[in-house]
Amino acid sequence: xxRINSAAELxxxxxxxxxxxxxxxxxxxxxxxxGCHGLGNGGVIRAFEEEIEKQxxxxxxxxxxxxxxxxxELGPSVVIYPEEIYYVKVAPEDxxxxxxxxxxxxxxxxxxxxxxxxxxxxVADLNEIPFYKYQSRNLIGNxxxxxxxxxxxxxxxxxxxxxxxxxxxxxxxxxxxxVKKANLRGRGGGGFPAGLKxxxxxxxxxxxxxxxxxxxxxxxxxxMDRAIFTxxxxxxxxxxxxxxxxxxxQQGFIYTRHDxxxxxxxxxxxxxQARECGLLGDNILGSGFSxxxxxxFDVGIFVSGESSALMRSIEGRNPEPRPKYIRTSVSGIxxxxxxxxxxxxxxxxxxxxxxxxxxxxxxxxxxxKGTKMISLSGNVVNSGVVEVPFGTTLRQIVYDIGGxxxxxxxxxxxxxxxxxxxxxxxxxxxxxxxxxxLGKLGAPMGAGALMVMDEDTNMVxxxxxxLTFLTNESCGKCVPCREGIRQLLTILGDMCxxxxxxxxxETMQEIAxxxxxxxxxxxxxxxxxxxxxxxxxxREEYEATIK
Amino acid sequence: xxxxxxxIDGREVKAKEGMTVLEAARSADxxxxxxxxxxxxxxxxxxxxxxxxxxTRGRTKLVAACLFPVQADLIVRTRSETVDKIRKxxxxxxxxxxxxSEQMKELAAEYGAHKDRFPKLSSFCILCGxxxxxxxxxxxxxxxxxxxxxAKREINFIPELAxxxxxxxxxxxxxxxxxxxxxxxxxTHALAFPSLQLxxxxxx
Numbered sequence: 059x060x061r062i063n064s065a066a067e068l069x070x071x072x073x074x075x076x077x078x079x080x081x082x083x084x085x086x087x088x089x090x091x092x093g094c095h096g097l098g099n100g101g102v103i104r105a106f107e108e109e110i111e112k113q114x115x116x117x118x119x120x121x122x123x124x125x126x127x128x129x130x131e132l133g134p135s136v137v138i139y140p141e142e143i144y145y146v147k148v149a150p151e152d153x154x155x156x157x158x159x160x161x162x163x164x165x166x167x168x169x170x171x172x173x174x175x176x177x178x179x180x181v182a183d184l185n186e187i188p189f190y191k192y193q194s195r196n197l198i199g200n201x202x203x204x205x206x207x208x209x210x211x212x213x214x215x216x217x218x219x220x221x222x223x224x225x226x227x228x229x230x231x232x233x234x235x236x237v238k239k240a241n242l243r244g245r246g247g248g249g250f251p252a253g254l255k256x257x258x259x260x261x262x263x264x265x266x267x268x269x270x271x272x273x274x275x276x277x278x279x280x281x282m283d284r285a286i287f288t289x290x291x292x293x294x295x296x297x298x299x300x301x302x303x304x305x306x307x308q309q310g311f312i313y314t315r316h317d318x319x320x321x322x323x324x325x326x327x328x329x330x331q332a333r334e335c336g337l338l339g340d341n342i343l344g345s346g347f348s349x350x351x352x353x354x355f356d357v358g359i360f361v362s363g364e365s366s367a368l369m370r371s372i373e374g375r376n377p378e379p380r381p382k383y384i385r386t387s388v389s390g391i392x393x394x395x396x397x398x399x400x401x402x403x404x405x406x407x408x409x410x411x412x413x414x415x416x417x418x419x420x421x422x423x424x425x426x427k428g429t430k431m432i433s434l435s436g437n438v439v440n441s442g443v444v445e446v447p448f449g450t451t452l453r454q455i456v457y458d459i460g461g462x463x464x465x466x467x468x469x470x471x472x473x474x475x476x477x478x479x480x481x482x483x484x485x486x487x488x489x490x491x492x493x494x495x496l497g498k499l500g501a502p503m504g505a506g507a508l509m510v511m512d513e514d515t516n517m518v519x520x521x522x523x524x525l526t527f528l529t530n531e532s533c534g535k536c537v538p539c540r541e542g543i544r545q546l547l548t549i550l551g552d553m554c555x556x557x558x559x560x561x562x563x564e565t566m567q568e569i570a571x572x573x574x575x576x577x578x579x580x581x582x583x584x585x586x587x588x589x590x591x592x593x594x595x596x597r598e599e600y601e602a603t604i605k
Numbered sequence: 606x607x608x609x610x611x612x613i614d615g616r617e618v619k620a621k622e623g624m625t626v627l628e629a630a631r632s633a634d635x636x637x638x639x640x641x642x643x644x645x646x647x648x649x650x651x652x653x654x655x656x657x658x659x660x661t662r663g664r665t666k667l668v669a670a671c672l673f674p675v676q677a678d679l680i681v682r683t684r685s686e687t688v689d690k691i692r693k694x695x696x697x698x699x700x701x702x703x704x705x706s707e708q709m710k711e712l713a714a715e716y717g718a719h720k721d722r723f724p725k726l727s728s729f730c731i732l733c734g735x736x737x738x739x740x741x742x743x744x745x746x747x748x749x750x751x752x753x754x755x756a757k758r759e760i761n762f763i764p765e766l767a768x769x770x771x772x773x774x775x776x777x778x779x780x781x782x783x784x785x786x787x788x789x790x791x792x793t794h795a796l797a798f799p800s801l802q803l804x805x806x807x808x809x
Contacts, residue, residue, distance in 0.1 A: 359754055381650055381672050534732065534751075534758030535651050538691075541698035544756045545723055572694045575667050575687065576653045 059209070061336040063344040065222045068213075075214045084119045084161045085139040087202045088148075090320065091126025091285055093442070094133035098149075099123075102134050105150035109157050119161055122205035125289010128198060129189050130281075130442040132172065137184055137202045144184040145170040175439050175461055189440045192458045194421070194447050196429050197405050198282075201289035206324045209331040212292040218337055220408035224300045225345035228411075233304035234260065237407065239415035241427045246272055246400035247475070247504045247580075249426070249493035255397055258387040260305045262395035267307040270372075270391075270398040271298055273314030273321075274356050274363030277476030278527055279507035282431035283401035285443045287314065288321045290405075291328035295351070297407030299342065302349045305397055309350065313368050316355035325353055360477075360531030364579050365398045366390075367533070378533045379579030400505065402431050422448030426492045436473070436509035439464045446491065453487045456510055467512035471595070475504025477524040477531075478584040480591030481517065500591040502584075517596040518603060522550040524588045532581050539582030542573040546589065558603035567593065611679040620675040627655055627670040630683065637683050638692065638712050640699070640782050641733035642671050646742050652699075652733055654712070656691050658682040667691070689716055697722040699731045703783035729785035730760055736777035736786055746770050749777065762790075 062068050088094075088103050103123050110116055120139075127135050132146035138160050145156065145167065152170060159165045171182040172189075181187045184202070204211035212218070224233050238253030259267055271294060275283040287294055298310055315321055329351055332338040340348045354372050356362045362377035369391045371377040390396025406428055410418045421428050426448035432455060435441045439461030446455060452472055456462065463469050471481040480501035482489065489495060496503050511520065529543045546569055549562050570586035577583045593600060609620050613630050620629035625648060630637050640652040648671045655670040660680040667687065682688070696718035700709060704720040713720060732751070737760055740749045748766040751758055762771070771790075778787040 361754075381669060383668065383673050529756045530754075532755045534753070534755045535734075537652050537654075537695050537698055537731070540732070540756055540758065541695075541701075545698065547756075548724070568690075568694060572691050576656045576691045576695070578650055578653070578669070 059331065059334040061334070063336060065226050065343065068218060068222050068343065072213050072216075072219075075210045079214060082140055086119060086121045086156075086161065087124045087127075087137040087139065088122070089125075089127045089133055089135045089202075090123035091130065091133075091201075091289065091443075092281060092318065092320075093126065093130030094135060095320070097133045097147075099134035101150040102136065102148050102153065105153035106157075109153050113157065115157070115161075119157075122208075122211075124204065125201040125206050126198070126285035126443055127202055128193075128195075128285075128443045128445075129172075129187070129440060131440045139203075142184040142202075143182050144172060144187060144190075146172050175464070188461065189442065189444075189459055192454060193445050194429050195445045196409060196421075197293070197402070197431060198286055198289070198443060198445050200293070201285070204290060206289055206291055207327055209292060209328070209335065212290070216412075217292055217408075218296055220412040221296050221299055221337065222343055224303055224411050225343055225347055230260075230304045230306060233300060233411065236415045237301075237304065237410055240410045240418040241425070242403065242406055242410060242418070243426065243493060244399055245402035245406070245430065245505065247277075247478075247502070249497075249503070252399055252403055255387050255399070256301060256305050258385065259307070259395040259397040262388045264394050266309075266394045267305055268391050268394055268396040269298060269302045269305060269307040269310045270368070270396060271310070271312045271314070271404055272363060272365070272368060272398050272400045273312060274368065275315065275401070275505065276356075276360040276363045276531065277478075277505050277507050278524070279433055279435050279473075279476050279509045280505045281433045281435075282443045282445075282506055284315065284318060284321055286405050286431065287401045288318065288324050291324045292332070293408060294401055294404045295328055295332060295338075297404035298351065299338065299349055300407050300411055301397070301399070301404065303347050307397070308348060309352070311372055311391070312351055312353045313363075313372060314353070314355060316358065322353075322355070329353070359533070360528070361533050361579070361581050364581060366579070368398070369396060376533075378535050379581070381578055402506075423490060423492045423495075425494055430491060430503070431506055432491075433507045434460050434510070435507070437463050437467065437469075437512035437515070438510040448492055449490045451488050451490050452508075455491070455508065456487065460510065463510060463512050465512075467514065469510065470513045470515050471511040471517070472501065473509040473511060473520070473588070474501040474507070475587070476507045477527045478581065478587050479504045479507070480587050481511065481520070481595065482591070483595045500587070500594055502587070516554075517592045517599045518550060518553050521588050521592050522547065522554055525550065525585065528581065528585050532585075536576075536578040536582060538573045538576045539578070539585060542569045542577075542582070543585060545569060546586070553600065553603040556603055556605070558600070558605070560604060562604060563593065563597075563600055609675050609677050611675050611677065611681065613681040614683055622675070624675050625671055626657065626659065626668070626673045626675055626679070626681055629675050630670065630681070635683060637670050638715075639671060640708070640731065641735060643735055643739070643780065646735070646738045648672050649734055649738065652695070652731070654692055654695055656688060658685050658688060692716045693718045701726045702731050703729045703785060706783040706785075708782045728759065729783050729789065731783060732758055732760070733782055734760075735780040735782070736760065739777050739780055744770075744774065744776065746774075 136145045136148045166182045171180050172187045173180050242252045243249045364379045367377040367379040432444040434444050469484045473481040482501045534540045618633045637655045639655045641649045650669045650672045657670045659668045693716040700720040701723040748770050752761045
């Protein structure tokens, strides 16, 4: 791979990549996301490779193992290009037929296409399947189109054009201004304006500054960050380099999951390729800007994704949060200004630079801009990774995209934000996706894990589940969080056995109040959000446990 | 190091930049309760008993006095309905572990905390970390450490190091706000080495 030293060289390389691609040439994109992996995509990939080999079709067909397509429920999924025919639940035995009928014969294999769970109507075109049709897949849409192992694929779809524009045509303050104007808000949970955070780090006195990708994604029910990071690592990296340029950081860190081999491999390979191409390292694209990235893996507990705990972990210490009376954007890793954003936030940056803040600000609601990736799971027909513009209603997500609640059950609640999120009742299903609106209802979006709960869900038990998760995944340093959750679990345990006592609800409310007021970090402060939410909307279920 | 004037409980208090609210308060003889704080050690912020109200530019928030840096025009309230309520519940949590701790009994009386509000727990330890941090920060021996996390977190002596370092030290005993550390150590020793008396062990 030649080193790229200028915008002209990048354009020339892109042209040469595109000239080698025949848009009419069949390509087989097999989902290699975590869900499909669990459903046996390895056998499907091997079967395609063997069949192509056996039939001597290697020169006529492209094949790629891609990142998550989205519709995890019906994996392993396969997309056949150029027609974008979408096959679900593909088994190795189906492969010879797909090759013969679809790749060579241009005919659809009827039994492998998506069928609506209610009407039974069959849809072969990816873009017409309701699950995909009602989404705006600005970030994840390219997952089916590229091989994450090959930087050429990313360059071929216009990758690193935004970086080139930022480094060679814009001043750092212009890049910052664009992100501020776009009103990009952090996707990790808080919804804090990314531009303001960047500015704080940029303006901090210390010269040595760091930028960090938080790819820990420990929230129960959240799996969208790994989908984009595994499937399109260069997109996140490009966003990070642009951010580093705007902020004035020379060193970046990627903090991500230790337990996904493919994610690790794809990140490492992306960094290697970017270095070879001169997109990382000294004098990137001949701009004079130098920047490189180091990868760190999480230490296995949820709290290590908390920003200050994460930074301690990068320093090589225990992942215990510290109070943020001085913000990490001013004093983070080794007390240097450190700007941390999550995977999805960074992935949003290239399009803002490429298409402009005005274009970006057109998408979404007044105060929540752009699209949001949602991990849709629980009692829903089509679980998977979804990307929709802010402002989309929860009804559209659960019913139009998710296909509703399975087995003829009624919808009871929608739970957002994992263990520190909240549940809202079915009656609020027309609420739009919006940081502030959902926050006010007590179901802050968090990182975007949406769990659908049907009528059989016991909300007291669900709350106990989340608090059990948190007691295992917190550090245990501060008293309100450690002892508060311990006592809440004792009470909830009794309640789940129908042995609640008069006064238990009030005790839980008192504990929740003190935990929110006095805990050291955001985990303890928001650990009782599910409790507060369910007490607000489903109080009668708690009362029913009290004799 | 410039001088900063802040207001604590209605009094003007002078402090140096970089000081914490707790340090400033103590220098003016204003009492803020703590269980995990010790001047020899780095501020920890674990017990949260030192939670106070801090007001800047009309906005009040609850902060840990042992960590919150002083700033000009800061208004601190060390007692309020909210603060007292927090301290009461925190003490009740901890009294479930160590109901007989003298230090906590005094505070419990002050804040109206009931030692029996929550069922008695098996571990005496309130995980203030004074022993752990003293051993690490002052003695630099790392004999005693936290293990596990969340509600399973506990302190543990590392046996090989303890056998070598602890006999002639035991300086962590008097730091323990529950005073159980010493008792537990004696008990463990008695069970493990019934024939060897502890007071003779250092000569053995």
